[in-house]
Amino acid sequence: MNLIYQIFPNLEKLGPELLECIWATVQMVLISGFISFVFGIFFGSLLIVTKKGGILECLPVYTIIDKAIDILRSVPFIIMLFLLIPLTRIIMGTSLGIEGALVPLIFGTVPFFSRQVETAIAEVDPGLVEASEAMGLSPIEIIFSVYLRESIPGIVRVSMITLISLINLTTMAGTVGAGGVGDFAIRYGYQLHMYDMIWISVIITLIMVTIIQLIGNLILRRTIH
Amino acid sequence: MIELKHVTKTFSSSGSSVHAVKDVSLSIADGEVFGIIGFSGAGKSTLVRCINLLERPESGEVLIDGTDLTKLPEKELREFRKKIGMIFQHFNLMPSRTVYNNIGFALRHSGLSKEEKDKKILSLLELVDLQDKKDAYPSQLSGGQKQRVAIARALANDPRILLCDEATSALDPQTTKSILKLLESVNKKLGITMIIITHQMEVVKDICDKVAVMEHGSVVEEGETIEVFSHPRKPVTKSFIETAGSIGKIYDLIAEDSPITRLAPGQKMYLLTYSTDTTREAIISYVSRTYDVDASVSFGNVEVLKDKPLGKLVVIFSGEEENIEKALKYMQDAGIETEELK
Structure with a gap:
């Protein structure tokens, strides 16, 4: 412990606050994630099925x-954070703190992630969908047991990327008083x-990213055949 | 009984429309193995998809045992599709599921208990001879094995019809043979009606009772396999026969003026085509003796179309012109087709 305090002299005093900030980041990432x-x-599935030639083609929705x-x-994102303040107030009752950060974090992540999910599902061989239709499966069954099921590895991959970029976004959430490692x-x-x-914040972020990647790779190894 | 009546399907892309299937009417009896042969782009894959309505025709009727599928509501159509199995060129197995679960996937709404499903899957695996691959993933199987799993999956709901869309096109010749054998035995054992889409002459030749030849979205010739291929009427049918054997080469050789096609004065070269009924008689030696002509076979090919031989011989006759005429007349009367090559 002494060695750590030698390298990071301010940690002794700020340690408890840093822990609070880590917890805030974890909360923001997990809930909005x-x-x-x-x-x-x-939305990713909806894009796939409603696009031209999709199993529930509906171009207006698409x-x-x-x-x-x-x-x-x-x-x-930094603009989104302020732009959404009125909406955040309506939904969460406040535009400050972790609660205030959740709405913009979700708005900042969902479009990006939907697009990634769409790309991951688009990788599913159209032949599988055709075979399932020939077997008499309904569109809902095809979405769950073919599109989503067969793109699990792809979805895990894009989820890892999205979670990591979400950590990136939370560092800006400090501007609405949500705390977190970035704000610290x-x-x-x-x-x-x-x-x-600054260094200890970087190291902590690095550890978070590594944990996400370890978990992701573990799931990938179990789902790719 | 499958009846297609005036089925038409067009695809339109950016203004221009393509007639994939043009006014096709076919009727396929129960238990029949029906081949649809055509070069790529002929519309045969679209046609087969019109049977289970994966492609909905704009006009025409698709009757299966009297039920017009084009008039069924979505839900009933899905129910009906369970009775129509389908296999594909690229197998279309689910990569995330084992062989066992791929087959089980087709049984999800079968209403069978877990034990019954298990029994059913194991018996299907036995039918396609893959018991030992039960827990393998598709990526661990060879092409032929994948197609066997696909066949087992297609048969899971005891269909009365099996649609095969280029099912052997991605396989090597030996594997193709073994898959065709399997399909043939399935047809015999279970009495399933099969519709086989292919561009491979050997597939039609080996297992199809009847065949329809497609070109530019239309069926141009149709009938018993042996009939269609022993008396081809359309150029496309002839070109398929040429792909099957070496006999088509003779036209190239004549065009190139190859030494084996050069004739001495008084010689004539003919292509003789004969099928089942005439093969047993010793026709060539008979005409040779009776009409005093020499017949030398310079090229030959005998195909076996679903157990029936179809022979093609390139024969050079020498002798008096009058005698050759007589010999040809005799052979034509005996049911042999003659075509003067040179």
Whole structure:
């Protein structure tokens, strides 16, 4: 422990606060990650089945989602954070803290993730869908047991990428007072010139990313045959 | 009984429309092995998809035992499809599922208990001779094994019809033979009606009772396999026969003026085509003796079409012109087709 305090002299004093910030980041990533996952899978599948030639072809639905994704993806997250304040107030009752950060985090992640899910599902061999239709499966069954089931490895891969980019987004959430590791690094490392606190933030982020990748690879190894 | 009545399907892409299937009417009896042969782009894959309505024809009727599938609501159509098995050129097995689960996948709505399903899957695996590959994943199987699994899957719901879309086109000749054998035995054992789409003459030749030849979306010739191929009427049918044996080469050789096609004065070269009924008689030696002509066989090919021989011989006759005429007349009367080559 002494050795660590020698390398990171400010840690002794700021340790408890850093732990709080890590917890805030973990909360933001897990909650908004989970909700974004559900929405992303939903919109990604919807894009695949409603597009031209899809099993539930419906071009108006496809075009609306497609355009909405493009528009939302082009808004920089830091701007989205402020742009969504009125909506966040309506949904969460506050625009501050972790609660205030969740809505923009989800809005920042879902379009990106939906697009990635769409790409992952598009990899599924159209022949499998044709075979399933020939077997008399309904569109809903095809979505779950062919499209989603057969693209699990692809979805795991894009989920890893999305989760990591979500960690990236949470560092900006400090601007609405949500705390988190990024906010910690800016406040102490940058504004108070505690360089060791920037380094420890980087190391902690690195550990989080590594854990995500380890879990992802473990799932991949079990699902690819 | 499958009846297609005036089935038409067009695909339109950016303004231009392509007639994939043009006013096709066919009727296929129960238990029959029916081949549909054509070069790529002839519309045969689209036609077979019109039978289980994977492609919905714009006009025409698709009657299976009297039920017009084009008039069924979605849900009933899905139910009906379970009675129509289908296999594909690229097998279309689910890569994330084992062989056992791929077959089980087809049984999800069968209403069978877990034990019954297990029994059913094992008996299907036995039928296609793959008991030992039960827990393998598709990626661990060879092409032929994958197609066997696909056949087992297609048979899971005890269909009365099996659609085979280029089922052997991705396989090597030996594996093709073994898959055709399997299909033939399935047809015999279970009495399933089979519709076989292919561009391979050997497939039709080996197992099809009847055949329809397709070109540019239309059926141009149709009938008993031996009939169609012993008396081809359309160029496309002839070109398929040429792909099957070496006999088509003779036209190239004549065009190139190859030494074996050069004739001495008084000699004539003919292509003789004969089938079942005439093969047993010693026709060549008979005409040779009776009409005093020499007949030398310079090229020959005998195909076996579903157990019936179809022979093609290139014969050079020498002798008096009058005698050759008589000999030819005799052979024509005996049911042999003669075509003067040179």
